[in-house]
Amino acid sequence: MYHIYxxxxxxxxxxxxxxxxxxxxxxRPLDPDSCTDEEWGTYLFFRKNPRxxxxxxxxxxxxxxxxxxxxxxxxxxxxxxxxxxxEKPSIVAES
Amino acid sequence: MSDNTTAQETVTPIKAAVMDQLPSAAIQGQSPLHHADLxxxxxxxxxxxxxxxxxxxxxxHLTLRCNQxxxxxxxxxxxxxxxxxxxxxxTSVEKGDYSIRWLSPDEWLxxxxxxxxxxxETKFRxxxxxxxxxxxxxxxxxxLELSGENAIDVLKRSVxxxxxxxxxxxxxxxxxxxxxxxxxxxxxGDHTFELIxxxxxxxxxxxxxxxxxxEFGLVIDA
Numbered sequence: 330m331y332h333i334y335x336x337x338x339x340x341x342x343x344x345x346x347x348x349x350x351x352x353x354x355x356x357r358p359l360d361p362d363s364c365t366d367e368e369w370g371t372y373l374f375f376r377k378n379p380r381x382x383x384x385x386x387x388x389x390x391x392x393x394x395x396x397x398x399x400x401x402x403x404x405x406x407x408x409x410x411x412x413x414x415x416e417k418p419s420i421v422a423e424s
Numbered sequence: 425m426s427d428n429t430t431a432q433e434t435v436t437p438i439k440a441a442v443m444d445q446l447p448s449a450a451i452q453g454q455s456p457l458h459h460a461d462l463x464x465x466x467x468x469x470x471x472x473x474x475x476x477x478x479x480x481x482x483x484x485h486l487t488l489r490c491n492q493x494x495x496x497x498x499x500x501x502x503x504x505x506x507x508x509x510x511x512x513x514x515t516s517v518e519k520g521d522y523s524i525r526w527l528s529p530d531e532w533l534x535x536x537x538x539x540x541x542x543x544x545e546t547k548f549r550x551x552x553x554x555x556x557x558x559x560x561x562x563x564x565x566x567x568l569e570l571s572g573e574n575a576i577d578v579l580k581r582s583v584x585x586x587x588x589x590x591x592x593x594x595x596x597x598x599x600x601x602x603x604x605x606x607x608x609x610x611x612x613g614d615h616t617f618e619l620i621x622x623x624x625x626x627x628x629x630x631x632x633x634x635x636x637x638x639e640f641g642l643v644i645d646a
Contacts, residue, residue, distance in 0.1 A: 337513065337529055338598075339513045339514075340513075342585065342600070343584040345584060345601055346600060391600055391601045392528075392599050393527065393528035393529070394528055394531075394599075395529065
């Protein structure tokens with residue numbers, strides 16, 4: 330079980346209150362009507378599956394019902410940081 | 425076309441239609457636990473035990489969503505309720521029969537006497553400026569009060585949050601999972617907690633509470 334810090338409630342809660350909502354930072358094409366099928370398909374279906382640092386979107390479903398981002402290590406399961414929507418992660422994978 | 429536009433501009437802005445859901449106490453309202461007949465249980469049941477349960481039924485529940493950075497909106501709330509919105513996370517304010525609970529950075533739950541719902545909602549529609557949402561959710565939930573020295577033991581079996589007084593002081597409010605349902609939990613006193621539960625889960629939670637509190641002895645208060 331994770332013990333997750335909700336940046337909106339400003340405290341740690343059990344994982345059962347949260348839901349993972351997939352990869353974070355997915356910009357929707359600004360003009361879907363004029364983008365190519367490949368661009369749209371990539372946006373809609375293609376996700377990263379990294380070994381190591383990953384940025385994810387989570388929602389505090391049973392609590393404040395707000396979304397926030399999390400940087401998590403998929404290898405060690407360690408939560409590196411949580412940050413609000415619109416903020417940039419301070420920990421990123423070395424490329 | 426131009427005539428129409430001019431006519432519309434002179435009309436007063438359309439306010440949301442507000443319905444008086446409970447116009448008088450003479451009309452019978454049924455709480456989500458009506459079938460449990462807590463009043464009879466209070467008379468016939470045991471009078472001593474470690475856990476006391478009381479239902480505060482048919483209260484006015486209003487869900488307010490607005491911008492916590494908007495001074496005009498905060499002032500309007502204070503004019504209507506005589507209470508300022510609690511802005512720090514997980515806090516609540518209470519004055520007489522009125523109370524406001526922080527639910528999320530832009531959402532609050534207001535509790536007031538049931539028969540005042542229409543008046544309060546109407547006042548909000550007149551006073552509140554800007555973009556906001558106010559929903560009367562009175563019929564959707566009910567309020568239970570758990571007290572007694574073992575109330576905390578019952579809650580420890582039901583929720584995953586830490587209930588120790590050092591991190592869960594009087595007045596703190598959390599929305600959390602409760603058994604297999606959800607509830608809004610608030611501490612009212614050292615041994616007194618308030619639960620706001622969904623109508624559709626009221627019976628499940630009533631059964632759950634009876635089961636969980638069996639070894640301590642459950643007393644129903646009217």
